[in-house]
Amino acid sequence: MDATQQAFEFIGGNLSLDFANTVGGLPPESISQDRLTNYSRLVLWGQQTNLISEYEAHILLDKAEDDPTAAEAVLEQARTVREAIRRIFMVVAQGVQPDESDMELFNSALAQATAGAQLIVTADGFEWEWRKDAEALDQMLAPVVRSAATLLTSGERQFVRKCAHELCPWLFVDTTKNHRRQWCRTAGCGNMMRVRKHRERQRTKTEP
Ligand SMILES: [Zn+2]
Structure with a gap:
């Protein structure tokens, strides 16, 4: 399948994990395939997660066309941030502490992502408000980074898997209620592993 046509999937249960999952997919054909193949794919991802409206997407794609170098730089930045987030959660899922270099990378993205934060008064309390520059090419990255920070500091962190x-x-x-979910998708990797185990069993049965 053409990587540029490969649909995004949202199985992470968290914005930042869904972003991390824009690399790879169902093995074996797409283990390390990057689904963010160009800037417009990054915008499309933002649209599918409702971070960007259709109108905003048009503005961004026009801007990217006018300044492809800037768009390419944002794509590179997105990949760098994504890899830091991915590596951090990979080790968190194993109960290990992340590398200092990944945390440095993440924290500098977080400083940007939380710049201009405000507290607003609501009917029943206070809420964070994040200013968004509708014309900024990298506007989809800030919510991703903030969602990673929220997940890392929450109790849900222990359920990141x-x-x-293996691939x-x-x-x-x-x-899940019993916290025993094993697969990204039962119909995908889950199924593949079941088929493999079944074949292995058949083989041992027929071996003399
Ligand atoms: Zn999987």
Whole structure:
């Protein structure tokens, strides 16, 4: 399948994990395939997660066409931030502490993502408000980084898992009642592993 046509999937249960999952997919054909193949794919991802409206997407794509170098730089930045988020959650899923270099990278993205934060008064309390520049090419990154920070500082962090298929890098928050979810998608990796185990059993049965 053409990587540029490969649909995004949202199985992470968290915005930042869904962003991390824009690399890889169902093994074996797309283990390390990057689904963010160009800037317009990044905008499309933002649209599919409702971070960007159709109108805003038009503005961004026009701007990217006018300044492809800037758009390419944002794509590179997106990939760098994504890899830091991915590596951090990969080790968090194993109960290990992340690398200092990844935390440095993440924290500098977080400083940007939280610049201009405000507290607003609501009917029943206070809420964070994040200013968004509708014309900024990288506007989809700030909510991703903030969602990673929120997940890392919440109790849900302990339920972050990597898909049990050894070749699948996808991450998700296991919100099932018994916290025994193993697969990114039962119909995907889960199914593949079941078929493999079945074949292995058949083989041992027929072996003399
Ligand atoms: Zn998987």
